[in-house]
Amino acid sequence: IEGYAGSIASVAETLEAVQVGMLDIGGYCTCFEPAKLFLHNFAYFVPFGPQEGESGVRIARQVYDEHPWLDDQLRDNYGQFVLGLNGFDNYHLGTTSPWDSVSDLRGVKIAGAGPNLPWLAYAGVIPVQSALPDGYMAMSTGVYSGWLMYPSSYFAFKYHEPAPYYTLIGFGATGGASIVTMNTRSLERLPPEVQEIVLEVGRDYEVTVAKMLDERQAFGLDSLRAAGATVRTLPEEVRREWAESLADFPRNMAEEAESRGMPGREILRTYIDLVSQSGYEWPVEYSVE
Structure with a gap:
């Protein structure tokens, strides 16, 4: 039995659904688990990072391999095994109205998934945590005036209709921000040779989806332009100032x-x-010392 787009468990319920065995396998964004999976959102905590999804996922895998704590926490606390990492293509900003300078965004309500909302602090934006299915109606009715989103989903959810102004900022592709996990009991019930195949497919999945992220970025931008959206690039000096903030x-x-x-x-x-x-x-030198 397969279920997509929250038909079995919502985006904020998938971790728990896998944990209790309602789902054997689930894929979800760690951004929707800001408390339980706080540190799994590490790519969100360092904005203006890798601009390509393939690089982002590859580096996230290296982080997981060097720090088993990430796998262990999911297994020990939530009864699930990480089969593979996914992520999201480069984040940019779409708005209902045009803007010429960062100061134009001060006091404007902009939606996002959660861990990335602090990226907007420099602009004085009023952050609103929301979910993708709610965005079209919310921007159409003025609940908020923009979305911090990568172009593939921005186009797929038709956000360009109520918010046709899309600014390429390059906040980064967040490798590892989406994961596919399997209930540990479900995995252990499988014959050893089948377990090996499942784990192998999980790693192959990482390589495949990483390439797809960059393809989706290009497709999303081309589609937005073809649909009549106004797509522009933020000047590099403004981007650097944003990063420094x-x-x-x-x-x-x-x-x-x-x-x-x-x-x-x-x-x-x-x-x-x-x-x-x-x-x-990096456009700015980060330190966590």
Whole structure:
């Protein structure tokens, strides 16, 4: 039995559905578990990171491999095994009205998934946590005036109709922000040779979806332009200023994780270093010391 788009469990219920065995396998964004999976959102805590999904997922896998705590917490606390990592393509900003400078966004209500809403703090935006299915109606009726979203879903949910102004900011592709897990009891009930196949397919899944993320980014942008949306790129100097305003954000999130008994400094330091080693140049120098 397969279920999609929350037909069996909503985006905020999938972790629990896998935990209790309602689902054998579930795929979900860690962003919808800001308390239980706080540190699994590490890519959200370091904005303006890798711009390609393939790079983001590959680096997230390295972080998981170097820090077994991430797997262990899901297995020990929530009874599930991580089969594979996914992520999201590069985040940008869509709005119902055009804007010329960052100051134009001050006091404007913008929606997002949750962990990425602090990215908007520099602009003085009023952040609103929301879910994708609610966005079209909410922007059409003025509940809020924009969405912090990657282009593939921005187009798929037809956000360009109520909010046709899409600004390429490049907050980064969040590798590892989406995961596929399997109930540990369900996995252990399988014959050893089948378990091996399931785990192998999980790793193959990572490679496949990572490539698809970049394809989706290109398709989403092309589709938005073809649909008549206004797509523009934020000037690099403004982007750099935006990044500098968030220079302390990774450190603050690392300290918050530590206060929850999680290895925040180690994991965020590893992530930042691995991104740098990949050849990507951060627009700002982050430190979690």
